[in-house]
Amino acid sequence: MKRRAALLALLALSACNLEPHLDRPQPLVPPSWPAGDAYLRQNEASLPSVSYRDIFKDPNLQAIIDQALANNQDLREALANVAAARATYRVQRADLFPQVNGTAGATDRHTPQSGDTLSGAGSGTGSTGTGSTGTGTTGTGSTGTGTSVSSSGSRTYTTYQLQAGATSWELDLFGRVRSLTRSALDLYLSQEATARGARLTLVAEIANAYLQLASDRSLLAIALDTQKSALDSVRLTQARLDGGVAPRTDLRQAQTVLATAQADTANVTTLVAQDRNALELLVGARVADALLPPSIEAVDGMLGELPAGLDSTILLRRPDVVQTEYELRAANARIGAARAAFLPRISLTGLAGLSSTALSSLFTGGAFTWTVAPSATLPIFDGGVNSGNLAYAKAQRDLYLATYQKAIQTAFREVADALARRGTIDAQIQADQLNLTAAQDTYTLDTARYRNGIDPYLNALVAQRTLYDARRTLASARLTRAQNLVALYQTLGGDALLADLPDTPGARRDLEAGGQRLTDPAR
Secondary structure, three states: OHHHHHHHHHHHHOOOOOOOOOOOOOOOOOOOOOOOOOOOOOOOOOOOOOOOOEEOOOOHHHHHHHHHOOOOOOHHHHHHHHHHHHHHHHHHHHHHOOOEEEEEEEEEEEEEEOHHHOOOOOOOOOOOOOOOOOOOOOOOOOEEEOEEEEOOOOOEEEEEEEEOOOOOOOOOOHHHHHHHHHHHHHHHHHHHHHHHHHHHHHHHHHHHHHHHHHHHHHHHHHHHHHHHHHHHHHHHHHHHOOOOOOOOHHHHHHHEEEEEHHHHHHHHHHHHHHHHHHHHHHHOOOHHHOHHHHHHHHHHHHOOOOOOOOOOOOHHOOHHHHHHHHHHHHHHHHHHHHHHHHOEEEEEEEEEEEEEEOOHHOOHHHHEEEEEEEEEEEEOOOOOOHHHHHHHHHHHHHHHHHHHHHHHHHHHHHHHHHHHHHHHHHHHHHHHHHHHHHHHHHHHHHHHHHOOOOOOOHHHHHHHHHHHHHHHHHHHHHHHHHHHHHHHHHHHOOOOOHHOOOOHHHHHHHHHHHHHHHHHOOO
């Protein structure tokens, strides 16, 4: 009964937890987004999870993203870090359980025969192995171990053993090992959030590279079209000059437009090639020509809007915010381990097995042996090591708390900036479209008046340059609108299709446990 009571007392002590209580810190940001002329009006509601397929509806872009998720080396590096963090957690978690080892062996011990030993006086040997003072040469009375005697009178003792036991297993009465295990789990989960952030960033970078390539292809088409138009103007002006109708200044002015278009064509051709190289670097493989976008106009209408209803608390699911929260929880758990270092550390060594002088009797009831050896260590003087470790753990907790709040504030600013751009870009594109229509009409009229000899070439030249700039400006505005949707998708985070780790049951159980702890107010 006393042993049972002592065991129950140890189990009760093992429930101790010296970690300070930690609730999820209140985000130091407004509960809603800024309001004003630059922002879209939206009601306050939780934003449902979206996937990149909901935003990037272009099947070619989806195929490129899928290819990148399989081949990108940065993503593989991030997943390798997740696997390493999970392995580290498993190593730390193993300290919660005793490590049981089994041993088997046989021992031969040879001793010379002395005169006193032959007489058996006080030596503990006997002829039958049953007495402590008996005489004889075939056994030991104290252990019953069999012997053999050589012709010279020396003895050989043989013992067979089969044992299993745990050595120096810490009972963790004050939660030191459990705190370290929780810290390792939180670090593992923070690394998984980092990997999700890497995947989210990769998808956004691929979408932006795809859109940039589409925009540059549009600019290349505009430059080639302008080059062709300018070449026609040069030929017309040259003919008028040869006929004595136009001055040489008209020809030179037409040639400036042609030269500008030719220079832009060469430059944008380089940009298109570089855009493709950047896209293929992100993908980690060659991208088929059929998957490349023809122009920004072709993909501008294939981007979806995020669901209406944005609440600033949605930032708590961003991978970088989740990462810093788990790092904060890991630092808080290490405070519990640092506190437990001031208290006694109790270890237990236990062995149980079989021991016999003959293999035939090794598995009999009388061969069973066991040993239990508890030990306790109490720090008396450590020169301030434990106090320093505790102060360091608390400072780390404060550091990660500040990092967590800063991550939320940065996320709030990024989303607010993206919303500000989203609230005005449509009006800008509408104005640019009106400008392009007017510039196109002006160029048509001025060119006709020049061909009919009504106006000088200068009017047609200005109209042509204005049309060229208007087309480029509208293409740039379309790119800005498309990239703004990508920015909103990335800054809000939470892509449902990017949340999975490599499919391992153990990893999934750890993540589910971590997710419960993340949302549990008691944690």
